Amino acid sequence: MWGRALPPVQAGQSPARTNLPNSTTIAIVAALDREVRPLIKNWRHVKYQHDGRTFEFFEQDRSVVVCGGIGAEAARRATEAIINLYHPALIQSVGFAGALDSTLKVGNIFMPVRIIDAKDGSRIETGSGTGMLLTVPAISGVAQKAKFATAYGANAIDMEAAAVARGAQSHGLQFKAVKAISDEHDFEMPPMERFIRHDGQFRTAAFAVFIAIRPWLWTKAARLARNSAKASDALCAWLSQQDRDLEKLENSGSESHLIKATQPQATVQQWR
Numbered sequence: 001m002w003g004r005a006l007p008p009v010q011a012g013q014s015p016a017r018t019n020l021p022n023s024t025t026i027a028i029v030a031a032l033d034r035e036v037r038p039l040i041k042n043w044r045h046v047k048y049q050h051d052g053r054t055f056e057f058f059e060q061d062r063s064v065v066v067c068g069g070i071g072a073e074a075a076r077r078a079t080e081a082i083i084n085l086y087h088p089a090l091i092q093s094v095g096f097a098g099a100l101d102s103t104l105k106v107g108n109i110f111m112p113v114r115i116i117d118a119k120d121g122s123r124i125e126t127g128s129g130t131g132m133l134l135t136v137p138a139i140s141g142v143a144q145k146a147k148f149a150t151a152y153g154a155n156a157i158d159m160e161a162a163a164v165a166r167g168a169q170s171h172g173l174q175f176k177a178v179k180a181i182s183d184e185h186d187f188e189m190p191p192m193e194r195f196i197r198h199d200g201q202f203r204t205a206a207f208a209v210f211i212a213i214r215p216w217l218w219t220k221a222a223r224l225a226r227n228s229a230k231a232s233d234a235l236c237a238w239l240s241q242q243d244r245d246l247e248k249l250e251n252s253g254s255e256s257h258l259i260k261a262t263q264p265q266a267t268v269q270q271w272r
Contacts, residue, residue: 001158014034023060024042025063025088026062026088027086027090028096028239029164030067030070031095031096031159031160034093035096035180035235036239038232039121040060043059043065045058046058046059047208050080050081060243063137063242065216065242066078068200069197069199069200071137072119072137072163074160076127076165078164079164079168080194083168083171089173089174090173091164091176092176095179095180096179096180096228097110097133097157097179097180097234098157100134100154100156100174101185104156104185106181106182106227109238110155110177110181111129111208111233112126112161114128114131114132114164115132116152117137118135118137122162122166124166126165126175126176127174131154131155132153132154133156134148134156134158135160137159138159139159139193141159145157147214155248158192173191178238180231180232180238181231182227182228185268188226189219192207192223195207
């Protein structure tokens with residue numbers, strides 16, 4: 001249902017050789033590789049160690065992606081790893097988000113101007129975009145989404161952006177969030193929380209078995225898979241356009257403005 005995991009490679013100690021100039025590297029932090037698979041499927045796939053853990057990275061020109069796992073702690077570890085190993089100029093939290101706003105539809109690209117951490121109420125400004133993204137500690141159902149919308153006035157929820165933003169902030173780096181809506185405000189998620197491992201990875205095979213013997217969940221699971229694929233395609237199209245825009249700027253000799261120009265045109269939901 002969720003696709004195959006990408007093949008592993010031998011882990012190394014550090015990125016000894018890379019074609020990514022440190023001064024203009026964009027570091028992209030996702031939760032799972034299925035969120036960004038259309039983007040990274042042909043990128044260089046490597047593993048490096050940081051702080052006693054092994055992380056998977058995907059490199060292409062000026063961009064590097066790490067898929068750190070679901071949740072704040074997994075995102076925090078991945079952010080620290082990618083910053084310390086690649087020394088980027090910009091950190092992006094990318095991946096799926098759930099809509100709180102009824103106008104947000106599956107496949108919309110959402111770029112919030114403000115990130116709110118539901119854990120402590122702290123807020124981080126991104127400097128561009130529209131609307132608010134609320135980072136929550138668990139997968140949320142329809143009733144919980146409605147409560148979040150009322151309590152925070154946020155437009156969408158995720159589980160990682162606040163941790164990534166805090167990591168970027170602690171290192172004095174620029175931060176952006178680019179999210180694709182994978183579930184609308186009235187979509188009730190199937191029970192998935194129990195399948196998230198302590199390291200943030202999703203137990204896909206166990207979830208598939210769980211769904212297979214519960215026919216009443218088949219329609220909902222199939223819809224979630226379709227929505228996730230649509231969200232992934234939209235997100236990766238946006239990120240691919242970002243890469244093309246950077247390449248054009250580099251070829252034009254405008255390297256000093258590469259980071260400032262990472263706002264490709266896309267179908268982005270706006271609010272009045």
